[in-house]
Amino acid sequence: MNVAILASVLFAVGLYGVLTRRDLIAVLASVEVMLGGASVMLVGLATTIESAAAPEAGVVEAVGLFIIILAAAEAAVALGIVMAVARRRRTTRVDDLTEVSG
Amino acid sequence: MTALVENAWIVVAVPFAIALLVGVAGPLARRLVPWVTLVAPLCVLAVGVSGLVTEAEHAGAVRWLFGGEYALSFGWAVDGLTSVMLTVVGFVATMVVLFSIGYMHGETGLPRYFGSLALFTGSMALLVVADGLVGLFVGWELVGACSYLLIGFWYQKPSAAAAAVKAFLTTRVGDVGLLLGLALLWRETGELGYGGVFEAVETLAPAVVTTVAVLLFIGAMGKSAQFPLHIWLPDAMEGPTPVSALIHAATMVAAGVFLVARLWPVYEAAPSAQTVILVVGAFTAFASATIACAQRDIKKVLAYSTISQLGFMFAALGVGAWVAAMFHLVTHAAFKALLFLGSGSVIHATGTQDLREMGGLAKPMPITAWTWIVGSLALAGVAPFAGFFSKDEVIHAVVTHNVVAGVALFAASALTAFYITRATRLAFFGKYRGDGHPHEGGWVMSLPLVALAIPAAAAGFAGHKIAEHLGEHGEALNLPVAAASLSVALLGIVVGWTSYRDGAESEAAMESRMGGLWTTLRGAYGFDGFVGAVIVRPVVAISDWLYGFVDRKIVDTTVEGAGKSLPVIGRMLSVLQNGDAQWYAALIGAGAVILVALSLVVKGG
């Protein structure tokens, strides 16, 4: 249960960061925190909640790894795009990205 | 002949094939295009006449069923009603195609025009021969699409393009009712084929039957331009006149009447629905006739006249006299198409549609003039022309059921005689007031006029025959009503004739004497503006608001409310503290919270 609370707090902190930070890099970092919270939730719940059938050995760890890989891939692509924006618009501040709207 | 009836599906397939052929290969053989197109309505006419002559009833189907809840068939059925309609459609369409050869000579885009005419013929045929509401609906939509294409034929004219859109949208509004009626019918009975529907209707609750009947009638109101869905028909006059003759006088607008007649067992079981139809029809008949009195454009006179005459037909349906309504549909098709083509001849010759710029055309254009007069007398309901008989039946039926509606129809008849005489006098008699050189248009234009004049004159005597084909027996002429309507018509003619002795000056005098009333009538009581203000503008406003509010305003207000610490780096744009994307992301988060809450709270669905 405590694990669930910790994970939720992490997730919420990450989400807050994504919604409010003004620098793109900070936003990306917040994304990582958010996904970290989800991972903690996954591993924490899986290992502390007793269920009818025991999972196979290594399943929980493997799935946890999958999530980490997922987050890393996303960060890689996202950083590449942030660099493209930075090169074009010479800024990484979210406030300056206002041209596409309506 | 029976072979034609047994393979009645060709009335759909052949015109469609011709439409495709003409539309695609037309530019390669421009000379041939109109003549090839002629085959399409001739085919329909042939099948219709075969049906009448052999009195055959035949049905066939491309049937498909699928497992479980649905069972649909896409088939066709020919009976008396179908044969009558096919004959009418085929005959008028043939005349219109022929007339178009002369009228549209020299125009660009003719393959498109004739292709659309062929497509329309096939679609109308589909609507008529379908053995169920699904096929009818497909044909219904297709004729609407063809109407759109043909009204907007001269698309470079903004008014034409706008009229086409208006026609399509207004009839679409009616189609919503039609669709809802179909859906309700299916939901309650699981049937959409005519046979199944008629059986099922007997077991349905009256409220359901009435609702279905009214909803389907709303569709008919749209297609047949009854109040308040009539606004598209006068604007549709932007299309070429032969198109107006075919689609907006004789056939497509009659589809609404056909729908009610076809589904008569449903309406028989729904007397309240009939009352609705009666009220709408009678009101429209009268109101539209008043508007027609003040129109300056010859085609607008005929347009409002069509709306009015359709009102007559619906009024007849409203009192249960569907045979009378169909009889009037047939005669109206003949004389209204004749009048439209006649007006086309006049427009072609003088280059104008304004009655004030015509006059004295009887001398240089005798064929047009005489056929026009035949058509006018038929419209006015003067014996022995066709309109007299059919209108008599209609009025007789209505007056015996509902005095108020009957009086409205009598008044409308009087006005009908008045306005058509006014138009006749202004156009064909007196001195020529225009600049052109009026002349007849050649045999391709004169032949259809003469050909249509024959049924306009004589079809009245076929009333009994028509009734028999429809499965009922004909009514004998009711002398008191006939005498009354004849005198009313003659009265209207006399008033019209004498009022317009001096041509355009008479019109000016009428305007000054009637003053505001005349202007109101000419403006059709300002109904268009009403629709624009009450319906169109609010929808556009909601769209604007939603777009502006959700996607823009909220962002602005949140930003201003949240206080700013703006890094000003040379840009004068509105700087958002949070940035668009993050606001969007916040929406996502909020949405998720709501959905999670919903799923936890709401149980069962």
Add this chain to the structure above:
Amino acid sequence: MSIPREDIVLILPIALALAGAVLGLIADAFHGRRLAVSIVILGLAAGGALGIWVAVNEDPRSVADILAAGGGTSAVGGAVMLIGAVAVFGGWTWFTRSSMGAGAAVLISIVCATSATLAASLDLLLVIICLEALALSGYALTAQARNGRSAEASVKYVIQGSVATGLLVLGFAILFGVYGSKTDLLEIGIAIGSGPVEPALAAMGLIVSAFAYKLGAFPFHSWAPDVFETAPPPSAGAMASIPKIAAVSAAVFVFGVAFGVGDTGSLSTLWLVLAAGSILFGNLVALKQTSYGRMLGYSGIAQVGYVLVGLAAPQATWTMSAMLVLVVAYGMAVACAFLGAEAVRQIRPEWDGSIDGMAGIGRSQPVLGVGIAIAMFSLTGMPLTAGFWGKFGVFGAALVDEWQWLVAIGVLGILASVVSFGYYGRVLRALYFDAEAEASTVREEPGSESSAEAEANPSLFDASTDGSSVPAQAATAIAALAIMALGLAPVFWGLEWLYELFYVFG
């Protein structure tokens, strides 16, 4: 787990598409752009054709317990790949000339393969991986135009997408953690049935949100208009169609199987609320748009709403099939619409992407005009087009149901379809009825010199990619023909034939 020999053909379509992607990537690395794009098209076409063949000839069953194949699932996968093939073919001029060019084509091929896999997934982890891969491909494809606007749109897409990913993973975490560390959909469903239901409901809300985001339903829609306005048309067409089709197909499995067991009746309510919001919002705002791409973006929101009505309806025999027909028809139509835009862009390099800017195209390029017109008609639900049959099945199922809210939203959907002609018709009016602003000539020879700064260039995208419009026009025509073929097929072979083709349950 080994795959029996006779089942190999079931996964061959995906393998073909992936092979095309890999080989294309290699070819592109050696600067063989045209070769690369050709390989991609071949791979997708072969995979798509094989997928349809499998759909017709093989009964639905599962492969190695992790993928569904045969029947409707393979039909969806095949359709997705064929749409991808047509989209890449239509974008030939763009892909062979722009600097990112062939790489984008390869990405589209990967999108197709991933989508086909997503549609077939029977394992929740696989679903998540596929959704993520689609998202990443989407970010890259949005940014490919190499100008400031598209980079900006892409970054915004990233931000929103990452929140959606977070929600999805959190939901999965709850399911995985609470219900015995299972990733297979069926096992999850069974575990939910025998355990506490509240965590599952919370997870359901989160995963529905993630799917709704992927589909672009209201209020998770905000990424769509920006992406479809700034991505080059062929890629926009692929992105607007393929992932949505796959997500709908996956939703059938995920929510039908994993959440089907147990007391999760509120699922239909969620879909219905999303459907209502999407239909209303999408249609009303689309009426306001003057940009062609944005209009298609907002109208896509409405179309998703119609599809969601199908998800909310109880699973009668053909309801799911009709829903898949609807989304496939939408995919074909929107791909056709965007390919038409690409053709317009090649014909008029100065086109600003607006609907008014398309004036007169229908007259000067009749084939193109008819193609776009067919797409518009299918989107609005005109009978005899593929879109009609999809809407017919979905709304039909909604209207005969007892749940009055479902009936009400079904009616709303029908009304909205009528209203939608207001904006689809505007395109038709521009094509055929509006006068051309200034004379424009058809560009058949290679494009003009590229300019230094993309923003200063009057062309919507990089001018060096201007060229022949023939591939785009041909692709539009192919897509339009397919729409009509699917629209007319039920007339000849019966509606059942069409729905059976997309029946996924075995």
